[in-house]
Amino acid sequence: MSTKEKSAAEKLKEKLAYKQKNSWDALSDDEYQEAMAICEEYKEFLSLAKTERESVDYFINKCKEKGFSPLDELQNENRLKPGAKFYINNRNKALIIGIVGQKAITEGVRVIGSHLDAPRLDLKPSPLYESNNLVLLNTHYYGGVKKYQWVTIPLALHGRVVLGDGTYKDIVIGEDPADPVFTITDLLPHLSKDQMQKKLAEAITGEGLNILAGSKPYPDKEVKERVKLAVLQKLNEEYGIVEEDFISAELEVVPAGPARDLGFDRSMVIGYGQDDRICAFTSWKAMETIENPVYTPLCLLADKEEIGSTGNTGMASRFLLDAADVLASAQGIDINPGRIMAVSQALSSDVSAAIDPNYEEVMDKMNSPVLGNGVLLTKYTGSGGKYTANDAHAEFVGAIRKLFNEAGVIWQTGELGKVDQGGGGTIAAFLANLGMDVIDCGPALLSMHAPYEVASKVDIYMTMKGYRAFFENNDPFNIY
Numbered sequence: 001m002s003t004k005e006k007s008a009a010e011k012l013k014e015k016l017a018y019k020q021k022n023s024w025d026a027l028s029d030d031e032y033q034e035a036m037a038i039c040e041e042y043k044e045f046l047s048l049a050k051t052e053r054e055s056v057d058y059f060i061n062k063c064k065e066k067g068f069s070p071l072d073e074l075q076n077e078n079r080l081k082p083g084a085k086f087y088i089n090n091r092n093k094a095l096i097i098g099i100v101g102q103k104a105i106t107e108g109v110r111v112i113g114s115h116l117d118a119p120r121l122d123l124k125p126s127p128l129y130e131s132n133n134l135v136l137l138n139t140h141y142y143g144g145v146k147k148y149q150w151v152t153i154p155l156a157l158h159g160r161v162v163l164g165d166g167t168y169k170d171i172v173i174g175e176d177p178a179d180p181v182f183t184i185t186d187l188l189p190h191l192s193k194d195q196m197q198k199k200l201a202e203a204i205t206g207e208g209l210n211i212l213a214g215s216k217p218y219p220d221k222e223v224k225e226r227v228k229l230a231v232l233q234k235l236n237e238e239y240g241i242v243e244e245d246f247i248s249a250e251l252e253v254v255p256a257g258p259a260r261d262l263g264f265d266r267s268m269v270i271g272y273g274q275d276d277r278i279c280a281f282t283s284w285k286a287m288e289t290i291e292n293p294v295y296t297p298l299c300l301l302a303d304k305e306e307i308g309s310t311g312n313t314g315m316a317s318r319f320l321l322d323a324a325d326v327l328a329s330a331q332g333i334d335i336n337p338g339r340i341m342a343v344s345q346a347l348s349s350d351v352s353a354a355i356d357p358n359y360e361e362v363m364d365k366m367n368s369p370v371l372g373n374g375v376l377l378t379k380y381t382g383s384g385g386k387y388t389a390n391d392a393h394a395e396f397v398g399a400i401r402k403l404f405n406e407a408g409v410i411w412q413t414g415e416l417g418k419v420d421q422g423g424g425g426t427i428a429a430f431l432a433n434l435g436m437d438v439i440d441c442g443p444a445l446l447s448m449h450a451p452y453e454v455a456s457k458v459d460i461y462m463t464m465k466g467y468r469a470f471f472e473n474n475d476p477f478n479i480y
Contacts, residue, residue, distance in 0.1 A: 023374045023410040023458040035461035045281050046271040047258035051158045052093040052303050055116040059095055063087045066288050080330040083292045088323050093303040094313040096323050101296035105327050109296045111346035112467050113427050114279035115305035119143035119449045121253035130228040135214035143306030147204040149450050154181040159251035161241055169239045174256040181256045182211045255451040267457055274453040279349035279442045286467035297471040305427055315430040342435035345477050347470055348428035352376050352416050354444035362421045367414050369444035374410030374462040378440035383423025390428035392439035395479040400439055407469035410462050
């Protein structure tokens, strides 16, 4: 074959074959600077917002800076007009941020839904005990964790304690460099013969995830459990807490310390809770610059996705439907909110697993995302035979693909590992159950669900760019 013929073949291949693109190659100088600035802000967010409550507080403060107001306040003052910026706070654990569109809400809304919870350890209702001159805290792990990853690392304590008189104290211990930290101990190799013979899932047990929290005894040598008493005294002096207050507390144990740049080239971010606060953050960044949208955009930040989206702050609740009902009423429209959802579209903004060079055997290389190749479109999640999956319709996948291509968004496609290797779910199925067209869309991570997860900075930027294109799209999505 001649050189000329090869060139023709290569041109044909370029025209016909699908090939992922490296997002770094597509960035202009201005986009590069914007991406780096956004990632600095993102690291600050990850470092500050390590619980659902802290995340909601962060976004409400950002909303206020950008002129957003509580929905009921705008409604009471008859200011819920096109262009009005609002938010709805659900028990300080879930949040909807939106802008009233020029089109009536009966023509649908554009939802980007992510979740604010992340795998962690929660203190049990009665956690404090003393053993062998040490004070420890019992925990119950939350969500899908590899328990062995949580031992011997510095841990911080975040959360709220409701006192006996009904007031509360918010606690953060372990984040300030002057703070103490906590840890879970592990066996030394010299005594680990039996432990090392166990499966990874069994070597560290759930009941063994006990937090080391003190060792100095109370001065009175006649008192029993002197170390526990000394810790209780410290908690009472600093926070007004008595032991019974743990029963009405939500205290979360998370990795201590800030999110940081990763790599010689600082091209990645390593930090706790990127599943799924990376999508919450990029959803907000896509929202904050929008003015007078045609269709109402809603940034939905839900709770409890890691344990099944349950409860009145999870995606299985009526939170989104009730918000649509209020928006319709404010426009003088009497309609079942389910009818609004039926003509709406959504991105289930959640992460997936990128191919890890250390564990390539669990991935289908032809259908797996690569770090740095842009935001990921996932047609279906689920496990085995697509169980619990939404499985987006081809028409909607095509519409989003076309939208991203026209907006210059670098994207890729993939699924979560090989068919029989495992799988996972998102809030996509819950959004689809309301009648919306939905596809999963978010960045890929390395070390998902580990105490420290890894994201590409350029994927963070492309995710934000894709979300902004979705929010700002004036097309009615007449795809059927």
